[in-house]
Structures are given as C-alpha cells and as structure tokens.
Amino acid sequence: MDTSVVLPVEAEGFIQSLEAFSLKNVGSARWFKQHEHIEKLNMQAILNASAMHDEFVKELLVSLGKIPVLVHEMILVEVWKQKVFPVLCQLQDFNPKSTFHLYMVIHHEATIINLLETILFHKDSCEAADDSLLDLVDYCHRKLTLLASEATKDRAVALDGQTQISSIEELQAQSAALEFEISLKAVSVLGYMAEHADSISVINRMLCTHNLPCVLVQLIESCPWSRSRNGEVEKYINGIWQRIPAEDRLKMTKLDGQVWLALHHLILKEECQRKYDFNNFNKNQLLKLRGFLTDVLIDQLPNLVELQRFLAHLAVTDPAPPKKELILEQIPEMWSQIVRDNSGKWKAIAKYQVKETFSPSDSDLQQQAQRLAETYNLDVMERLLPEKPKCGSCGKEATKRCSRCLGEWYCNRQCQVRHWPKHKKSCQLMSETMERIQGEQLIKT
Secondary structure, three states: OOOOOOOHHHHHHHHHOOOOOOHHHOOOHHHHHHHHHHHHHHHHHHHHHHOOOOOHHHHHHHHOOOHHHHHHHHHHHHHHHHHHHHHHHHOOOOOOOOOHHHHHHHHHHHHHHHHHHHHOOOHHHHHHHOOHHHHHHHHHHHHHHHHHOOHHHHHHHHHOOOOOOOHHHHHHHHHHHHHHHHHHHHHHHHHHHHHHOOOHHHHHHHHHHOOHHHHHHHHHHHOOOEEEEOOEEEEEEOOEEEEOOHHHOOOOOHHHHHHHHHHHHHHHOHHHHHHOOOOHHHHHHHHHHHHOOOHHHHHHOOOHHHHHHHHHHHHOOOOOOOOOOOOOOOOOOHHHHHHHHHOOOHHHHHHHHHHHOOOOOHHHHHHHHHHHHHHOOHHHHHHHOOOOOEOOOOOOEOOEEOOOOOOOEEOOHHHHHHHHHHHHHHHHHHHHHHHHHHHHHHHHO
C-alpha cells in the first residue's frame, strides 16, 4: 500500500510557496493553508527518513533556501504563545465554539521543530540554514533552560488529571504538554548543530554567550525526562511516560544519548576547545559529569570514552584561557525583530484575532475539518505512531476506535461514554466530512 503523503512535485510547490507571516496574521486562512503544507512535509520527511528512502523534502528545503523561513515561523508562534495567547485567554468576551483552530496554531511550533529535527541530521541542512542558525541556537537555549528548570514538566503534571475544566483551560493544558515535547526536541536539534556547525558566530553563541555545556550538565543532573511515582521509576519515551522495570533503569534512553552526544561535540571539537573558557566555574561544572560516566553508560555509548579521558585530564590541569580575538560576530534577529515590531500591540492583536480568526462559523469549522481529513491519511498516521494508540479519556493503551469518525481511540466502552461530551462535536464534523469526501470520490469515478 502506497502511504506517501506528498509527491516530489507537490512538495516542491509547497516549499516554494513557504513565506514568513506577521504576528497579526497567525491563524489566518493563508497561514492555515501553509500550516497544512508544513504538516504534510513533516510527515513525508519522517516517512522518508524512517525508510532511508530518497529524502526529497530535505533536498528541496536546502536547494530552495527555505529553512530560514521555517525557523522564523517557529519563533513567530513561540512569541505568539508567550505574548498573545495569555491575553487572548483572559478576554471575557472570548468563548469559542471550538478550540480546534487555536490548537492548530499551538501545535504549529511542534510540527516545525519536528521537521527541523529530521532534516538537520544532515550537515548540508545546517549549512543551508545560514544566519538563521544563530536564531535557532537562541531558541534551543530558551527551551533547554526551561527544561533544566523542569518548568515545562511541572506545568504539564500540574494540569494532568484535572476534570471538569473549560475548553480554554484544556487548551492551556495541551499547550503545557506540548511545551515539554518541544523542549525535548530542542535537545536533539542542538546536538545536530553542535556536530555540524562550523561558523565562528554559531560556536561563540553556543559556548560564550549561552554557555550551553553547563546547561547540558544541568540537564544530566536533573534528568527531566525521568521521574518517580508511587515508588516506580518512569521515563518519557516516544511521547509518553513509561514505567521502567528495575533491571532496565540503567539503560540509556534516546534523550540521554542526545544530551551526551551534544556535550561530546561541544567539549571535544577542536574549534570548541579553542573558544571555550575552562575557568574554575565551568571546569567544576564539567567535572560533575565524571560521576555519571559509569562503565554501564560507556558500554552503551562507547564514544564517551574520549570524553571520560578529557575530563580526567581536565581534573589535573588548568587549561589556558581562550585568546582574545577581534571578531565581527553576527547576532540573531528574528525574536527581537518580532517583539520590537509588535511591542505594545499584544492586546490589540488578541482582540483582532478573536474577531477575525478564532471565532469561526459552523461552515468554517466544516471546511477546516474537511481540510484536516485530507491532510491526515489514517494509514500514514498509524505508520508514524511509535507506540500503540492511547485512550482519549484516560491515556491508557487503547485497542478500540470510534466507529463513526475513526479518529479517536479508547480502552473500553466506559471511557468512550465518559469522553463523548468532549468528542461529540469533532466526531460529527469529521464523520460528515469523511462521508462528503467519499461521496465526491464516488461521483468522480
């Protein structure tokens, strides 16, 4: 069965049309169309990378020079979530029939970081990102700082399990859960930049401006993707918290490996060693890693032997400070430009978007549902799932699907009944849309 999402010729059209939007136009019809295109490109890129097939999405993004546009759009939604979304949620006259459109905006950031994670595995993608790599370094630093403080996990846990919440409160809970996911993806993206980046400005930004080695040491210490609940150890693997048997607790997860590899590149690359200041504070922070570099860990990631040797040498030496050189350093512009252009306008933008964007009519919702059904092919989605689907009500592993819309999963009949008041509207929209699409296909044939 062919489960392609887009053909190369379609992908070329989508990528060629990618454009940078203003904050005011986030969520507009044109913005939403681009969001659908990026969703399809993301799914196709993952399928190609998983099958080790022709990665034409990556090749087109590189050749057409559109990676900086993706970075801009990701940062644009990040600013929107921090500056506009909280204002919008507090507006008394905002009581949307459906939060579907808002969720798509919130989810847009996660889609782009996912796509960037897939394509930045390749060195030519990092090179094609050009100056936007500096903005991406700053973005990853913001996410990693939140992750190290465990703020994203705490917000997600605090909202987890609440019942009888409004649609806006539910949306805020979903946003908090997504923020944790996005921050974890930023770890992977940073690792690829640390491995591939040769630009002096990018290296300086990572090492001197943000001191990312010390941030990564904090992540190793706090390990926010691991937690203890009721005496059981749980780790965040493939998008869900999983209980870890006692015999597997020392097994390295993908996230552990990404942090260690990022540290490996940032500390051991020759150019990085020349630029990094191994002063007393930084040296003491890095030497904390020696306690984590056990034989069990190194057996799982043998590359860390080099890091272990370097740290043993660092413990008994005082490296010379980096030479002061006159450098014309580039600086990131995207975040500051977006904030500067919209400073003092946050409430006005929120009110405009409530009126023009986030209060769709029933016909608008129907059209959105139809486009969503065309974007997400169920066969493709199931191939993309790393684990079995989860119950829409309680979050446990699910084996039963809503027979009407085929879009929601449940573990038993009781959970389906309990979730029906929330699922009813979207179920009706999706099922009617699927029936219309099938009807149109029958007429064409």
